Amino acid sequence: MFRSKIIVTLRKSILDPQGKAVEHGIHSLGYTAVKSVRIGKIVELSIDASNKEEAERVIREVSEKLLANPVMEDFTFTIEEL
Amino acid sequence: MFRSKIIVTLRKSILDPQGKAVEHGIHSLGYTAVKSVRIGKIVELSIDASNKEEAERVIREVSEKLLANPVMEDFTFTIEEL
Numbered sequence: 001m002f003r004s005k006i007i008v009t010l011r012k013s014i015l016d017p018q019g020k021a022v023e024h025g026i027h028s029l030g031y032t033a034v035k036s037v038r039i040g041k042i043v044e045l046s047i048d049a050s051n052k053e054e055a056e057r058v059i060r061e062v063s064e065k066l067l068a069n070p071v072m073e074d075f076t077f078t079i080e081e082l
Numbered sequence: 083m084f085r086s087k088i089i090v091t092l093r094k095s096i097l098d099p100q101g102k103a104v105e106h107g108i109h110s111l112g113y114t115a116v117k118s119v120r121i122g123k124i125v126e127l128s129i130d131a132s133n134k135e136e137a138e139r140v141i142r143e144v145s146e147k148l149l150a151n152p153v154m155e156d157f158t159f160t161i162e163e164l
Contacts, residue, residue, distance in 0.1 A: 043120075
C-alpha cells in the first residue's frame with residue numbers, strides 16, 4: 001500500500017483570482033508584507049499497488065486525466081510506502 | 083524575502099465530500115486500486131520579513147485567522163529564504 005500527495009497548481013502564466021482575493025483579505029488584516037499569493041489543490045490518496053513503479057504510473061495517469069487540467073495546471077507528487 | 087507553502091486539510095474526523103466525489107471519478111476511470119481520497123488547499127505566498135521567526139509568526143497568524151477554519155481544518159507550512 002502506498003500513500004501519495006499530489007499538488008496541483010495553476011501555471012505561473014495563468015492569473016489566479018482566488019489567490020488575489022485571499023491576498024486582499026490578508027492585507028485587510030494588516031499583513032501588508034505578504035505578496036504573490038497563489039492557491040492550489042492538494043489531493044491525498046492511497047493506492048493498493050504491488051510496487052512503487054505501478055503506484056507512480058497510476059498517479060501520473062489519474063493526475064493527467066482527472067486531477068489537473070493540462071491546459072492551465074501543473075502537478076507534482078510524492079509517494080511513500082506504508 | 084521568504085517563500086512559504088501552507089497546506090490546509092480537513093481534520094481526519096471530518097467527512098470530505100469533495101474527496102469522495104473525486105474517488106468516484108477515479109474509480110469510473112477504472113483505477114479501483116485508489117482509496118481514501120482527501121482534498122485540501124495549498125497556499126503559496128511571499129513574505130517580506132527581516133528574519134525567519136518573523137515570517138513564521140505572520141504565516142501562523144494568517145493561517146489561523148484567514149486560511150484555515152480552526153473547527154474543521156488543520157494546517158502545516160514550510161518556509162524557505164529566497
